[in-house]
Amino acid sequence: MSERGIGLGIIGCGDVALRTYGPGLAPLAGRAAAVAVYDPDPTRAERLAAELEALGLPRPAVAPTLDALLADSDVAAVLNLSPAPFHHETNVASLQAGKHVFSEKPLAGTLADAQAAIDLAHERGLALLCAPAVMATNRFRWLKAQIDAGWLGRPTLATGQMASMGPAAWREYKGDPAVFYGPSVGPALDLGVYILHAITGLLGPARRVEAFGGVSIPRRNVLIPDREGQVIDVTAPDHLLIHLDLGDNRFAQVLSSFATPRSKAPALEIHGDAGTISISLESWYEPDAPVDLWQRDERPDGMERWTQAAPPGSSRISHQIQAGPEHFVAVLEGAEPPILTAEHATHVLSIILAAARSMEEGCAVDVSRVVE
Ligand SMILES: NC(=O)c1ccc[n+]([C@@H]2O[C@H](COP(=O)([O-])OP(=O)(O)OC[C@H]3O[C@@H](n4cnc5c(N)ncnc54)[C@H](O)[C@@H]3O)[C@@H](O)[C@H]2O)c1
Incomplete structure (x- = not known):
């Protein structure tokens, strides 16, 4: 390890790399730094390298190919920020090259692939962590401790939603929104996954799932200015209503949608026999924002x-x-046990696959029955 700390390779230099991960490396200076970046579009890789330098961080090398980045001995670990359909193959190639991996979500498209990546990481003694980073934030670590300590009594119900029109209507988005409306992504893998990680992170795993969903707005005009005229055919359900049985008379419901113009509903509420926690969508991405709390008083x-x-x-x-790369670096330093485990991401993937099966079969599906 050099004086820069752990050498990171960034794979995929699009919107999230520029907008969020890049600036998120500044507080890690001295502990970790991007030493190489790769994108099949080299202008994007060059742009990320320049933006990191503009943030006062060391300028990383631009790797001409993925193989070149993975052959770079200065790269100890990678952040996989490629589009969802490429996550699994990129994670596997990185692990095979001996690199620790932090993957954007989803970990894989199938449970078999997710398990294969977990097995490979175990065999090689490498860390494999996965977004979303909800449970690694200061706010959610604290919430979990408070709930485990009995703040709400026994938590029995969670309700949450991530509902918007999706990235086609996000005018500031810098990537191609089309992939999000196709079968390899959809609103559950893109947005619902945040709420599902929070619910299962706070209340534990789901046992059964039932869901309704469908394509409600089949064609989308892309509102991003430099993509004017692009129209997307929606092939993944754009409304998904998911019910979870968490066992022991505890339940959850999640709305995940790319066909909801706007909503004032909270992102997440957790109800127990002694109180309620409510988290607004406005503060959802803030790592330290307060939560609204209602505590019952029967006197x-x-x-x-x-x-x-x-x-x-x-x-x-x-x-x-x-919080994802920050936690990843702490895990690689040996300073924290893994929170954003590939196993947790795989459980959430199994919920989303069970929801898809429930929609097809018209009945509740046991999460353990989903094996694809
Ligand atoms: N944009 C966000 O705010 C955001 C937030 C959370 C999570 N994410 C996740 O991050 C990932 C990337 O999203 P994005 O919005 O940055 O998309 P994007 O399309 O803007 O960027 C993806 C980049 O990956 C590159 N790429 C394509 N194929 C590749 C391959 N085989 N190997 C390496 N790179 C490849 C593309 O050229 C592009 O530059 C997705 O999984 C997305 O769900 C994005």
Whole structure:
């Protein structure tokens, strides 16, 4: 390891690399740095290298191919920020080259592929972590500790939603939004996954899943200015309503949609027999934002009202997504046990695959029955 710390290779230099991961490396200076970047479009790789330098970080080498990046002995670990359909093959190539991996979500498209990557990482003694980073943020680490300590009594119900029109309507988006409306992504793997990680991270695994969904707005005009005129045919369900049975009379429901113009509903609420936590969508990506809390008081003169509670401390990062590489580096340093495990990501993938099967079969599906 050099004085720069752990050498990172960035694979995929698009929107999220420029917008979030790149700036998220600044607080890690001295502990880790991007030493090489790769994108099949070299202008994107050059742009990321220049933007990292503009942030005052060392300028990484631009690798001409993925093989070249993986052959670079300065690269100890990779951040896989390629589009979803390439995650698995890129993760496997990286692990085979002896690199630790932090993958954007989803880990893979099938459970067999996800398990194969986990097995490969174990065989090689390498770390394999996966986004989303929800449970690694200061706020969610604190929430989990509070809930485990009995803040809400027994948590029995979670409701959440991530509902928008999707990236075709995100005017500031720098990538190609088409992939998000196709069968390898869709709103559950892109957005619902945040809520599903939070619910299963806080309340534990799901046992059964039932879902309704369909394509409700089949053609989308892309509103991103430099893609004017692009129209997307929607082939993945753009509304997905998912119910989870968490066992022991505990339940959850999640709305995941790319066909919802706007909503004022909270991103996530957790209800227990002694209280409720509510988290707004506006503050969802803030790593230290307070949560709204309602604690029941059954005394005759009991005071019941909304209050706010905030996690202690303040993060050095400014966005939830940046908690991923920060946690990854801490795991590689041996300073933290893994939270964003590939096993957790695989459980959430199995929920999403079970939801797809439930939509087809019209009945509830046992999560353990999903093997594809
Ligand atoms: N954009 C966001 O805000 C955001 C937020 C959270 C997660 N993500 C996830 O990050 C990943 C990337 O999303 P994005 O929005 O940056 O997409 P993007 O299309 O803007 O960027 C992807 C980049 O990967 C490159 N690429 C294509 N094929 C590749 C391959 N085989 N190997 C390496 N690179 C390849 C593309 O040229 C492009 O530059 C996705 O999995 C997405 O779900 C994005």
